[in-house]
Amino acid sequence: MIVLKATQDKVLSVLQSVAGIVERRHTLPVLANVLIRKTGSSVQLTTSDLEIQIRTTAELGGDAGNFTTTVGARKLIDILRTMPADQTVSLESNQSKLTLKGGKSRFTLQTLPAEDFPLVQEAPSFGPVFSVPQKTLKDLLNQVSFAMAVHDIRYYLNGILFVAEGKQLSLVATDGHRLAYASATLDVEVPRQEVILPRKTVLELQRLLSDAEGAIEMQFASNQAKFSFDGMEFVTKLVEGKFPDYNRVIPKNHRNHVTLGREPLLRSLQRTAILTSEKFKGVRLNVEPGVLRVASNNAEQEEAVDELDIDYGGDSIEIGFNVTYLIDALSNMSQDMVKIELQDANSSALVTNPENNAFKYVVMPMRI
Numbered sequence: 421m422i423v424l425k426a427t428q429d430k431v432l433s434v435l436q437s438v439a440g441i442v443e444r445r446h447t448l449p450v451l452a453n454v455l456i457r458k459t460g461s462s463v464q465l466t467t468s469d470l471e472i473q474i475r476t477t478a479e480l481g482g483d484a485g486n487f488t489t490t491v492g493a494r495k496l497i498d499i500l501r502t503m504p505a506d507q508t509v510s511l512e513s514n515q516s517k518l519t520l521k522g523g524k525s526r527f528t529l530q531t532l533p534a535e536d537f538p539l540v541q542e543a544p545s546f547g548p549v550f551s552v553p554q555k556t557l558k559d560l561l562n563q564v565s566f567a568m569a570v571h572d573i574r575y576y577l578n579g580i581l582f583v584a585e586g587k588q589l590s591l592v593a594t595d596g597h598r599l600a601y602a603s604a605t606l607d608v609e610v611p612r613q614e615v616i617l618p619r620k621t622v623l624e625l626q627r628l629l630s631d632a633e634g635a636i637e638m639q640f641a642s643n644q645a646k647f648s649f650d651g652m653e654f655v656t657k658l659v660e661g662k663f664p665d666y667n668r669v670i671p672k673n674h675r676n677h678v679t680l681g682r683e684p685l686l687r688s689l690q691r692t693a694i695l696t697s698e699k700f701k702g703v704r705l706n707v708e709p710g711v712l713r714v715a716s717n718n719a720e721q722e723e724a725v726d727e728l729d730i731d732y733g734g735d736s737i738e739i740g741f742n743v744t745y746l747i748d749a750l751s752n753m754s755q756d757m758v759k760i761e762l763q764d765a766n767s768s769a770l771v772t773n774p775e776n777n778a779f780k781y782v783v784m785p786m787r788i
Contacts (some may be wrong), residue, residue: 421513422479429505438467438474440624455537460490471657473540488534491518498528540655544639548555550610551635558590558629563602566748569595576661585612592666598745599669601780615640616659639724671770675760676734679774682758686750688726692716693743695724702788703743708736738786739765749781
């Protein structure tokens, strides 16, 4: 049976959309495979790592009929990548093997039975469906994902908190040293729901979401989240645990604030970062009326000093930061101006977008 027959670019893009979560080495060999289910003329592809499951359906030609099997996802992609984009390729089933043909090439691949493929058990009850444009969710994820923890013992920090309430969707990420918050407006009112998406899910969503205007539908259950977009269905386990109260972390009423160009500040920090010590990455910011001085030094007794003219008439403050945390935030913002609110040398700083209060970034000071 000819399972599918289409151009290389079409087959490859459908396969790549589901294969991001597939691990090359897994304790369960079948999880290195993609589950192919042919029903009539449409082909459904499913991948899983036991915590995330991605499924998509496409019309990829071939014979009409019903057929299921699983085959190595990465091998299939690696082979397809070597073929020209406009070449017609076909996948044919032959006993317990699949043959991939394209031009004068043929590859015979071993399969594993479809019944051995462990599908993720979907939660019995999900909350109400709500949607946002894909671009909106992609922008929100980009604005906060850099502040996620990596391999933190407090596992609930290795991900992003999603809070949907009323007509607002808020995303929060923190690693304990800094916190990023971004929000967007929903079309419909939803009851309050709070879930923590795991880091791998966040990275996969960032890879798959497009800048198109198409919507992404979301649903949350107590231990799962479900996303539907572009003919794909994405189900993921959630991180259990209590996320820190981000409202208590975001400072209110800092009495000193300065608004300056984002790009000049970012360049200044990148320059002074070159002479920070490898271990601590510390820079000192001196804010005085009319001037912001950025300085760093290292164990070799080298130092960098950079000055920016600013419109500021508040207190003189000297405060230290991990320069990476500031650069991360500024690199993930896109507007021209940035606002920094400060209290004193020992209080966290609040970085915001003066044109849009839906983004907030809190960074703890460091002693230098």
